[in-house]
Amino acid sequence: MLLGFALGVWWLQQQAQLPGLMICSVAFCIALGVGWIARRRFGIGVFVLAAAVAGFAYAAVRAEIRLRPHLPVEYEQRDIELTGFVRGLPEPQAQGTRFLFEVEANGAKLRDFPRIVRLLWVPVAPLAAPALHAGQRWTLSARLKRPHANANFSLRDGEVGLLERGIRATGTVSLARAPRRLERDAIGPRLAIDRWRDQIRHRIEMVLGDAPHRGIIVALAVGAQESVSDDDWAIMRATGTSHLVAISGLHIGFVAGLAALACGFVWRRITVRGVGGPLMIATPKVAALGAASFAAIYAALAGFNVPAQRTLWMLTVFAVAFVFGRRPASSLVLAWALAIVLLADPWAVTSPGFWLSFCAVAAILHAIASAGRRAKKAPADNDDWLAGMEARDPVLPDELAAASNEDTKAAASSSTSLARRMTAASRRAAWKLRAHIESSARVQYAVTLALAPLTAYWFSQIPLTGPLANAFAIPWISFVVTPATLAGLVLPAPVDAPAFHIAHAALSVLCDALTRLADAGAACSLWRLPQPQPFALAAALAGAAWALAPRGWPLRFAAPLTWLPLVAPAPHPIPHDAFRITALDIRQGSALVVETAKHALLFDAGPGPESTHAGERIVAPYLLATGTRALDALVISHSDSDHAGGAPAVLQTVGVRQLLASLPAGDALWSNARKRGSDTLRCAAGQHWTWDGVDFRILWPGPGPLTGKPNHQACVLKVTNAAGRSALLTADIEADVERTLIARDRSALRADVLIVPHHGSRTSSTEPFLDSVEPLAAVFQVGYRNRFHHPNPTVYARYRMRGIALSRSDEDGAARIDAGPDIVLERFRQTHARYWMDH
Known part of the structure; x- marks a missing residue:
């Protein structure tokens, strides 16, 4: 039932439109009634289906209510x-x-x-x-x-x-x-928690000042990740330890465990009117309730993120059941936590943290259950077991027989017994240590295997050093850094300062070790994969569950075959003699990916750190998600930051064989590209090359020295396929350049697709220019309600009057143009519509 409810909630988040408040309310009530009846009469299948309908209807009602407040x-x-x-x-x-x-x-x-x-x-x-x-x-x-x-x-x-x-x-x-x-x-209670978190953050910042890893300490204390430095994020992502940067279920579980021990210790020593606390309420029950209570406090510090909620609700469900004398199965506790999280937040299913958190716990529970079924029974600490040890020990009986008199025999017998018990204890300790290591390795293997497909889906990579890094990072964070941070939270100022400094020193040791690990495996620490299709993701997850099944499960050796669509996806190449242009939605700026059958070119890289970080947040992740590990050419049209700012992030993320740009000779991007092994060349009219039957030709600027403002120097690229279909990429050229291009060769401007010059500003897209190009489709790369008011209404009207198919990134999101024998224009917000768009 609970899983069916979760499935219904997830399905609602895939819809382009909501079914309506009244319909959903009625469907929810009917589903509950049908489910209750079906549970007794029609079996589990109908019951699960009814639960799914109830989840769908519930999420739809919540969505209708959430979308009601709006800005006209x-x-x-x-x-x-x-x-x-x-x-x-x-x-x-x-x-x-x-x-x-x-x-x-x-x-x-x-x-x-x-x-x-x-x-x-x-x-x-x-x-x-x-x-x-x-x-x-x-x-x-x-x-x-x-x-x-x-x-x-x-x-x-x-x-x-x-x-x-x-x-x-x-x-x-x-x-x-x-x-x-x-x-x-x-x-109010929520504001009190927010003020508390703010005070804690301020205390940490005052104590640690400009310490390099201060942001991670703040994140571990109050769940605020804004202060984590870019360098720390890069190391954590490269080693698969990003989950340790926030208050996660692991940390809350640790706090809950400490709280259970403390509550149990105190409760055993409490006496009310001569009656001990354990006689009133059993100590384990008090410990369970105390653990859940302290977990709630720490989850509040985390801002109630999804992993924190999951741990909190699991502890709460277990504590309530335990108090009422029940021992629910771990899988049932996890299912209840899943349902409660979705009841509180139906949109949690759209976040990576939801899937990674719940799947990780499911994998751990599965690994523990499998280990329990196949593990041998632990040796008992009793005389029979010691007798067995004596029977296997050939040395001690000989020593005992060598005694010559009764006193000596008695002494020898006593020392022999002690030696035997010491030997037994050492062997038992060794057995427990080995069992613990095997269990930890099994759990790490299960989590790594289960989360790898999801990591590839959300982040287009699998950190190969993740298992090794987590093997020492998790205990170090859990048993050194987090306790020191918690001590700093509990202690008043200024006594808290040493605790925070100890936490930061321990964290520095860990970050140094992770940096060395990432540097040692720099060439192979990350396995880059294109974002898997739904079938490949489902097959890989099924294969992971298959591989983690108990020993003796049918055909377990064949489980790796289910990963083939993930690790070796079937190529979907662009046909020879054709090309594709993807105009990314990066707010105000330009970034265009041009692909042929075997080559890829990026024309401009969007804004950088000086603005929206689009190069790092959008352009580079898009290249990785589509499987582009190297660019054959990176064209930077001119030096404006909304076109060139994201180039360093692209150079750092993917290989670039050649940088073709219209930049001043002293621009730092030239030396940056050369350091990374890229060939560099200034773009100039007359340059052309052919990839896979597709012709690329630079039309502007001229080969002479660069003159005028950056917009006057911008590269203009024309792409033409064998069928004669072409696209004109014009960057930020304005009316003067348009007139010069018309005077040089009007016919060279003819194109089926036009990337609108200068984002549709009033200084470009003149009437003669549009009459020369005669585009069938035009793309405006503009930011939503941008301060430049692009596109200019008059300019936009010129395009509409000509009957040109238009796409605007502020209204349509990214645009994709496939140029083969015909021109096919796809607008993201149309083909991937969701009900929350345009609300």
């Missing part, structure tokens, strides 16, 4: 006065402070106004952003947008993450009107 389109980017209070942990960033704001009243008097908005407070000189804390009440003006995130093929949709957190609008604090702090702060 006509109020986007308008100053709206808001009164409310700060929630959660404000996040200091380079641009300002990002925080959640719960709205109590809005100046526009709108009904169903978003209750929770995410704001960025950007300081404007000479005014600095104030120190924000949970519960502070403010009246401020905000310029809001509807929740919108990048939408790309093979990458996770960020909009569902906003929906999960209840964020129904995002924006910035407008300083057109001075924000005003209200006297009375908001109160």
Whole structure:
């Protein structure tokens, strides 16, 4: 039943539209009734189906309610006065402070106004952003947008993450009107927890200052990962230890274990009116309830992330059952935790943490159960076992026979007995140590095998050094770093400082070891894989369960065959003489992936750290997810940051055989590419090459010295296949370059697909240029409600008047154009629609 409910919740999150509140409410009630009757009359199959319908209907009702608050389109980017209070942990960033704001009243008097908005407070000189804390009440003006995130093929949709957190609008604090702090702060249990977490973070930052791994200590203490450095993330990802950077189920379980021991110790010594505590309530029951209670406190510090919720609900279900005299199976406890997590958060199924957490625990339980079935019975500590030991020991009886008198015999007998018992204890300890090592290795093997397909699906890689790194990282974090961090939380200032310093010193030792491990296996530490298709993922997961089945399970030796679609996916090459262009959705900027049958080219790499980190967050992950391990060419059209900023991240992630760019001679990107073994060449008109029957030709700039502003120097690339279908990639050229290209060779501009110049600005896409190109399809790479107001309405109207098929990344997400004998345009938000899009 519980698994059927979870299946129904997951299926709802795959829908493009919601079935309606009334229909879902009725379906939910009917499913519950049918399920109760079917359980007794029609068997388990109908019962599970009814549970799935109930889960689907329940998630749909929750979605309808969650989507009801909304920001009307006509109020986007308008100053709206808001009164409310700060929630959660404000996040200091380079641009300002990002925080959640719960709205109590809005100046526009709108009904169903978003209750929770995410704001960025950007300081404007000479005014600095104030120190924000949970519960502070403010009246401020905000310029809001509807929740919108990048939408790309093979990458996770960020909009569902906003929906999960209840964020129904995002924006910035407008300083057109001075924000005003209200006297009375908001109160409540959630805000009290948020303030507590904020105080702890502040204490750690004051103690550790600029320590390199301070962010990990903060993450282990309060679950806030914003302060973790990029270098630490890179090492953790390379060694498969990223799960240790947050308060996970492992850490909560450790705290719960300590709490159980402490509660049991205290309860045994409590006496009420002459009656001992254990006589009133059994000590194990008190220990179980204490463990669940302290787990709830630590989960609250973690912000109730999915792994923390899973551990908390498992402990709670077990504790409640144990108090009432029941010993539920571990699998049933896990199933109940799964159902409770989805009842509280139906959108959890869209996050990697949900799948990795629950599958890891399922693998551990499966490994333990299998080990229990095939393990030999542990030796007992009794006389029979010692007698068996004596029978196998040929030395001690000879020593005893050598005694010459009764006293000597008695002494020898006593020493012999002691020696035998010492030998037995040592052998028993060795047996337990061996059993523990074997059990740990078996569990690590099971978790690695079970999570590998999911890791490949979510992150397009499998860390091969993960098992070795986790073998020493997990106990080191669990028994050294985490206890020291917890000690710092419990101790008052300034006594907490030594504990935090010890935790950081221990963490530094671990990070140094992980760095050496990653460097030693740099060439093979990560196994890059394209994102598997649903069939390949399902087959690999089934194969993992098959391989972990108990000894004697039929055809276990054949389980590795189920991994073939994952590790050796069937190629889906682009036909010879054809090409594909994918225009990524990276907000304001440009990144285009051009593929032929056996080659790949990236034209521009989007913004970098100075803006949205699109090169690191979107472009590089997309290349990995599609199986592109090396680029035959990286073309950087010009030096503007929204085109060139992401190039360093691309060079660091995938191999680049040649950098072709229009950049000043002193630009750091040239030396960066050469250090990584790339050939470098300045792009110039007249350059051309052929890949797989597809012709690539540079039309601009001229071969002479670069002159004018960067937009005037931008590379223009034309791609043409054997059927005569072509695409024109124009970067940020403007009207002057368009006129020059027309004067040089008007016919060379003719193309079926046009990547619109300069994002559709009013300084480009002139009438003569469009008449020369005569495109059938055009793609605008623009950011949602961008500050440049691209595309210009007049320019956009020029395209529409010509009947050109249009795609805008702010409305359609990524666009994919397949150019063979015909032109096929695919818009991501149409072909991969989900009900939360455009709400």
